[in-house]
Structures are given as structure tokens and as C-alpha cells.
Amino acid sequence: MQRYFVNGPSENERFYIEGEDYHHIVRVMRMKQGDQIICVSPKGESALCEIAEITGEQAVADIVQWNVESSELPVHITIASGLPKGDKLELIIQKGTELGAFGFVPFVAARSVVKWDEKKSSKKVDRWQKISKEAAEQSHRSTIPKVAPPIPFSELVKVAEGYDYKLIAYEEDAKQGETSVLFEVFNKMRQNESLIIIFGPEGGLTEKEVAILQDNGFLSCGLGPRILRTETAPLYLLSAASYHFELMR
Structure with missing residues (x-):
């Protein structure tokens, strides 16, 4: 069943759907009065709805039943990625959203090959946010992960101040066989607590970058014995978080 993130509902328990979602309902899915959809409010509450009316500008959906189950990870994990080449960040956002990420923070690392163009930034971020929204709808999420505009590495420490846990995925730790830090952090985390984890671009983080993060409360960890690509890690x-917090509970 199609899922849409919409504003509302109104006082009379109706959702009014406009814009791209309206176009998708009418032009792509060719729905009509009586068809059912899932509407998700800005609060993350989802409801089974029935289309009551379609006009030239909006679709009106009446609430049939509110849903009580949530498909969200019980902890909030934000992925901070050093800007990679090509469309790798789009892949991270799309698949990361499907896997339950809470948010994404791209940053310009010392080894980032791509040069961030501020003039094109708003269009690029809008595209990333659209990818996040579509992936959230496809995977039946209750929230759309926020994609932040890229920031300089120097701002990562400030961005991370509000998180309960802070990690660095560091390949040098993986090479040395480090296996305990991530496991210990997952064991400590409780429902609704937050984690931000830093991933380097192609070529990884520099020793200086890792040292700066460690001096500001980040723990470095390995992700198993294999070295993973920047879009895979x-x-x-x-x-691993889904397995730990959802399948093992």
C-alpha cells in the first residue's frame, strides 16, 4: 500500500494532499475515490486512509484507522559521511534510510576528492532530501531522516555535542583487530538515545582528523576484519544496529 508523508490531519480527521504526492496519486498510481493509502503526519503517526475526493489540485483522504506499530529503530543513529565521489552519498542516503538511519551529516574531509560548490548546494541538498523521503515511504518509515547541508570537518565537533554516544569508524582499528568498542556502545545504549558515527571518504580519515575527534570525546572502532568501502561501511x-536492537530483543 502506498505511503505518503503529509501535513495534518485537519480537525475533521482528514488529510489534504497536494504537490508531488498529489501528482503521484493521480497521475502515476491513477487512484480514485475509495482507494486506500497510508498517511504519515509530521509527528510520525501513521493512519490507514481512504480517498474521499480528488479535485484538480488536491486529494482528500479520510482516516479509517490509526496505526500503533512503529518501524523505527529504537535508537537514533546519525551517519556523518566524508563527501565521496559520484553518487555514492545518494546510495548511502537511500539505503541508510531503508535501514533505519535517523539523519545524515555530509562533511568535507581532508581526503574528499569532490569539491563542494556552494552555488549548487541548495539544489543538491533538496535532491538528497527527496531521496530520503522516497526511501522512507518505500520502507514504511514513520519519519523522514534529515539530510544536513555539507559542513567543514571543523564543525563536526560542535554538531556532535548533543549526542549521547560518538564514534569513528576507523579502518586502522579494523586492521589491528579491534572488535569491542561498537559492541560495548550498543550494549550501553537505551531506547531513544542517540549515536553519531563518522565515516571517512575514499582514502579514509587522516590521523590528524581522528586525533581531533578523539580529543573531543569520540571513540574509534573497527567494523570487522574486512576493509569496507565508504558507501558500504x-x-x-x-x-548491525538492526540486528542488535530489533532482532535480538
Whole structure:
């Protein structure tokens, strides 16, 4: 069943759907009065709805039943990625959203090959946010992960101040066989607590970058014995979190 993130509901228990979602309902899915959809409010509450009316500008959906189950990870994990080449960040956002990420923070690392163009920044971030929204709808999420505009590495420490746990996925630790830090952090985390984890771009983080983060409360960890690509490592982390917090509970 199609899922849409919408504003509302109104006082009369109706959702009014406009814009791209309206176009998708009418032009792509060719729905009509009586068809059912899932509407998700800005508060993350989802409801089974029935289309009551379609006009030239909006679709009106009446609430049939509110849903009580949630498909969200019980902890909030934000992925901070050093800007990679090509469309790798789009892959991280799309698949990371499907796997339950709470948010994404791209940053410009010392070894980032791509140069961030501030003039094109708003269009790029809008595209990333759209990818996040579509992936959230496809995977039946209750929230849309926020994708932040890219920031300089120097701002990461400030961004991370509000998190309960702070980690660095560091390949040198993996090479040395480090296996305990991530496990220990997952064991300590409780429902609704937050974690931000830093991933380097192609070529990884520099020793200086890792040292700066460690001096500001970050713990470095390995992600198993294999060295993972910059677009693979965040997905490994989120899969491990799902196993730990959802399948083992």
C-alpha cells in the first residue's frame, strides 16, 4: 500500500494532499475515490486512509484507522559521511534510510576528492532530501531522516555535542583487530538515545582528523576484519544496529 508523508490531519480527521504526492496519486498510481493509502503526519503517526475526493489540485483522504506499530529503530543513529565521489552519498542516503538511519551529516574531509560548490548546494541538498523521503515511504518509515547541508570537518565537533554516544569508524582499528568498542556502545545504549558515527571518504580519515575527534570525546572502532568501502561501511553499521536492537530483543 502506498505511503505518503503529509501535513495534518485537519480537525475533521482528514488529510489534504497536494504537490508531488498529489501528482503521484493521480497521475502515476491513477487512484480514485475509495482507494486506500497510508498517511504519515509530521509527528510520525501513521493512519490507514481512504480517498474521499480528488479535485484538480488536491486529494482528500479520510482516516479509517490509526496505526500503533512503529518501524523505527529504537535508537537514533546519525551517519556523518566524508563527501565521496559520484553518487555514492545518494546510495548511502537511500539505503541508510531503508535501514533505519535517523539523519545524515555530509562533511568535507581532508581526503574528499569532490569539491563542494556552494552555488549548487541548495539544489543538491533538496535532491538528497527527496531521496530520503522516497526511501522512507518505500520502507514504511514513520519519519523522514534529515539530510544536513555539507559542513567543514571543523564543525563536526560542535554538531556532535548533543549526542549521547560518538564514534569513528576507523579502518586502522579494523586492521589491528579491534572488535569491542561498537559492541560495548550498543550494549550501553537505551531506547531513544542517540549515536553519531563518522565515516571517512575514499582514502579514509587522516590521523590528524581522528586525533581531533578523539580529543573531543569520540571513540574509534573497527567494523570487522574486512576493509569496507565508504558507501558500504554505514550500511554495515546500520545492519548491525538492526540486528542488535530489533532482532535480538
